Amino acid sequence: MQESVYKPSPAERHLPEDAPNILIILVDDAGPGLPSTFGGEVTTRSLDRIVDEGIAYNRFHTTAMCSPTRASLLSGRNHHRVGNGQIAELANDWDGYSGHIPRSSALAAEVLRHYGYSTAAWGKWHNTPAEETTVAGPFDSWPTGLGFEYFYGFLAGEASQYEPNLVRNTTVVLPPRTPEEGYHLSEDLADDAIDWLQKHRAMQPDKPFYMYWASGAIHGPHHVMKEWADRYKGKFDDGWDAYRERVFKRAKEKGWIPENAQLTPRHPTMAAWDSIPEHQRPFQRRLMEVAAGYAEHVDVQIGRLLDEIDRLGYADNTLVFYIWGDNGSSAEGQNGTISELLAQNGIPTEVDQHIAALEEIGGLDALGSPKTDNQYHAAWAWAGSTPYKGTKLLASHFGGTRNPMAVRWPAKIKPDPAPRTQFHHCNDLVPTIYEVVGITPPRVVNGIPQDPIDGTSFAYSFNDPAAEGRLRTQYFEIMGSRSIYHDGWMASAFGPRTPWLPGLPPGIHEWTPDHDTWELYNLAEDWTQANDLAEEHPEKLAQLKEIFLVEATRNQVLPVGGGLWVVALHPEMRIAPPYKEWTFSGHMTRMPEFCAPALGNKPNIVTIDADIPADANGVLYKLGSNSGGLTCFVEDGILCYEYNLFIIQRTKIRATETLPTGKVRIEVETAYAEPRPAGPLTVTLKVNGDVWAQGTVPVSAPLLFTANDCLDIGIALGSPVSLDYYDKAPFRFNGSIEQVHVKYV
Template identity: 75%
Template sequence: MTRKTPQSLPFPRTPSGSRAAKTIQESVYNPLPQEAHLDDDVPNILIVLIDDAGPGLPHTFGGEVNTPTIEKLSAQGIAYNCFHTTAMCSPTRASLLTGRNHHRVCAGQIAELANDWDGYSGHIPKSSALVADVLRNYGYSTGAWGKWHNTPAEETTVAGPFHNWPTGLGFEYFYGFLAGEASQYEPNLVRNTTYVAPPKTAEEGYHLSEDLADDAMRWLRNHKGCQPDKPFFMYWASGAIHGPHHVHKQWADKYKGKFDDGWDAYRERVFHRAKEKGWIPQNAQLTPRHDTLSSWDSIPEDERPFQRRLMEVAAGYAEHVDVQVGRLIDEIDRLGYGENTLVFYIWGDNGSSAEGQNGTISELLAQNGIQTTVREHIDALEELGGLDALGSPKVDNQYHAGWAWAGSTPYKGTKLLASHLGGTRNPMVVRWPKGIKADPMPRPQFHHVNDIVPTILDVVGIAPPSSIDGVPQDAMDGSSLAYTFDSATEAGRHKTQYFEIMGSRAIYHDGWMASAIGPRLPWVPGTPPGIHDWDPDNDIWELYNLTEDWTQANDLASTEPERLAKLKDLFLIEAANNNVLPIGGGLWVMVLHPEQRISPPHTQWTFSGDFVRMPEFNAPALGNRPNRVVIDCDIPEHASGVLYKLGSAAGGLTCFVDDGVLCYEHNLFLVERTKIRASTKLPVGKAQIVIETTRQDSRPAGPILVKLKVNDRVVAEGEIPRSAALGFTANDCLDIGMAMGSPVSLDYAERAPFKFTGTIGEVRVSYI
């Protein structure tokens, strides 16, 4: 029954076999059986994708983070130690779900920083349909949970359009978040195409990873009850362990004291254990720390408790999400699906993230290019409860880049470095009891996330469709890895693969890899010097024989210049064929033109007084563009509550009333708070409140001046020393009349959502 020839989808409806006459008595009723498009025994499919997790973390592979689910699935199936991702979030996900290279599906950069070049537009073309759409047409039930990050940022408001949301791309059900990251305690959640609040609060024990597991398990039970004869396809993509590193204290406390000797010592231990476990070859070499990355010995003694606790939180966060995956696997088994469910558990959409740089309590500082000192973070933390606040809703902490490098043991790089395996090599475990015999020997064949879709279609017996909804389909770039299910020794079939993220790049071909780091290192704060004059032709390339050199330890560029030249030429060919050009195109918004970040085309807005949950990337840029906010309201005696807020507790701005006094706060990622407060109370009755924001100079992150006016009279003003060039959050919102999600100001955090006690008639925003 399986179809090995390409099909045009959707399949035509089964025609009626009945023949109608004038009367029922004269008519012939003969319904034809519905055509089946799948064999009866096709497997269910589950893809689990963990975020920002390096290969040196799971204890299964030599690390020091307890990962019982990976351990269990590895013992019941097979593991891959030469599997690769793209070094960045959206690109990996787009490639994983389409079977194509990331630039070819317009995902050369994260969705929020898209630009106008084809490879970076953030709009997955209809000619590269997601595997969910194919499987749905063939008869699978399809559902997705967790982090999505492949909807164009400008299309993520409550008004849509929805054709690029998960349910418009082949998933019949979605529960999760659309952005690149989210608070694990106060996420801005979507169910299908509706924004919804989390089912409980952090104080009541809420955590996003647990919620995602609960919801997926509920969906499975509903599937079992309502559609027991249909196979299912589930995509479960956690927000962990992407920043912010949020986990309840008891999970972090499990790791107290375990990392006291720092990241250099951690790498040594993990490297030796990985060899003992047979996860890496015995001749593999431990690569050295980059000379721009701090050693543990260089960390001042009084800063070490902060750095240690950051890693303890990250480790607890990682174990916690693995346990949630285990709950989902257990439910699959309990419902009787386990034997014939093909599970792909991918530990990381890229390597561990060094975006925490020197260790941070607010990880979007790095994306905004704002430089701070560790002491600023430690001092700000004291106001929030000290080290125990790390991992809590009060902060958006992320560990020092040294821990990310340690988490990528034994490789050189981290997330955002497409040039080195620490950014692109991630463990994968596959379990399918009916089709795969358990084997402890790691699969060493070179493979890539673009191979997962071809593998699924191969196993199910489906040829890639020729067209879907009338749109001819692009060829797959990946190739099935099903041949490795029964063999750890068969020669690899994925011969060539390029990598590129923001100018960092590499080309793999038949056992060799040529690499160029590019213009920036993710752990170095601030804008790289000379970035505006960067010329990729001047980059230094390295050359590695991966067949003999597992970790890119021995650069052969000087001894094999001809081979290197050929690989560089091959990279350019692949780049031209896959819309990679211009090389480094992903830097356009991120570094070169932050003022061109995704933003709505409007220059003025009119909101109702109860308007909430407008994602920041779609909202007026109240913190970094000159603007005027006009609020028509009715003020009661002792008025209190939020007039509006943009952002979250870890960074944002807000205007509110506290016992009749008009207040404004600019929270620069916790390290710098500017409060502006009127000296007298608001008049009772109808009033017009105006907040004017102007720039002091032309710098994107330069100072801004804020004036508060009531009925045309200035009641307070102040200067904000630094502003956020890109934005405050990835997933929080603009709210009017209350502070949903995460509260910006500590002054009302205990009273959140701090709904305004008066009446807001209309809010008008305009750029000036």
């Protein structure tokens, strides 16, 4: 009898044999006037390479803000429709601002994974609700819960480039090296992506890949090694106004912007370079030198990733999207800062305070180092958005929303130096990918009916630079700043906030969108929104305002300005843990600050039960980082406390006697000396019930210290709060901590 041979059926394939690999590269907080590719003065050879080997778009648009752009870019929907009308940390209960991407709007990663792609993401995520970022989860809004099979990066909106709080899939991990050993996040992200590619080629060579590489650069803090910043020494000495003139001229020479484009003037509330006092100019110049080095450095890391794609033989059939900025350059550094979260906390400072504090930690050479969280003057951001009016956070004007994009796909796209001028938006990326892969947007994903795709594919323009644009209407809105594009016209309302001005806008509590002034632009004739035609064409303006209202209603934008609810109107409602009491083990680490007890701005008692050795040294706990935070530690048996107000002011409280040995109860009591935001705090240190030291923190941080650092017990992981143990970090406590109890009082 003949023996039968069982042959399993081949796995069902849902993709064409020539389905392309896809790589999305997203640089953070980078305006169109920075890269040398398009006339700027930051060297961007990797961006040059993609443009030279492919095509570029000079009317591609983002939302003007981090989380909103990313949610839209990855889902193909408008940002409010997917709950991201505001950044994840400042979400509220309105649907358009909830911070949760609904399962009815599956990301392209989830769809492509089902079709047979390997999916992976690196870098900045910023689309997980802030309260869900601890190791306890839930994990369904982490990248691996939304379609990416692999993730390595950080969940928050920003991170120290030297000491980030990192996640691999759903596990918190420490950086592989220290800053002293040469660690930098951009390099690490490139290393890890290259490693993943090599493993993919070895283990799944028959599967196409979908990679999303989203740098933390050049978002603040502006961190890069000195040698990179030194490449730009002296290049910005004549200031931002002169820089803008030079870039505008070169952009025209390169054909990146049309000959009839006009250079828009500086906003009347923004400083001219000539108004900067001479003694402050070296500080302002160095801030820009650091930012430029930071930007070149990340472009070089992107080049390393592209090199590996080419070396592995993937180049020809890999569709690369290199997007220079998830919004325009950021003006959140305001007047130039050594600790950029001062602005988010609304704490007013003078530039001379920053310069004085900088002198204590190494002078100008400390800028860009782990000892600062610097960010440049807002006018450098404006210059980096040449030739447009806006910056990040302005959805009303280009400069906030217009970002260059380069595309390379040798198998299907013929290199062409002519810029694509079709008006497009970040929500158009997903339908473009679906079209070239041959996927019809699914009606159901994982059993859940899907919302329609909002974007319009721009694949039609790949090999036809003169093709008529197919996107007819697109709204923009961030915190009340808004605009509407329709058939070549744009209506814009600046909104209640000026991003580069510190503090809350006057009258914000009485603001209503009904009273905003609208502007009108004919974009067919006015590339940069230089000529307001509102008075000449009131009927056209009325038409566009009505279209905006329709789009806002359809996309869950209402109430207009809903993103201001927490940040400006009700800061007490910011995302915070629901608890008022915690009990921690003595080795608990890496609890993100957004989810940790607010030890720096709520009355509280921290009780530490510890076994103190004779030579006691080390950190008992720390919250935050060197750029801002608080810490309690022991130095040669002396109990110490420090409140680091964003480097500008450090309050140190020290006992005068050494701690007793053996079982000891230490209490740190924090109370408001005056009950007001940023009000002074009284801090009392007790040992076994007796007062050992007391002091006053003159100014407190009303919001938070960091975006991505953590609460650590028994050790200072991440960035050390105090310079007193900076060189000893992580300064692990050499005794034993039984538990730490925290209670609001």
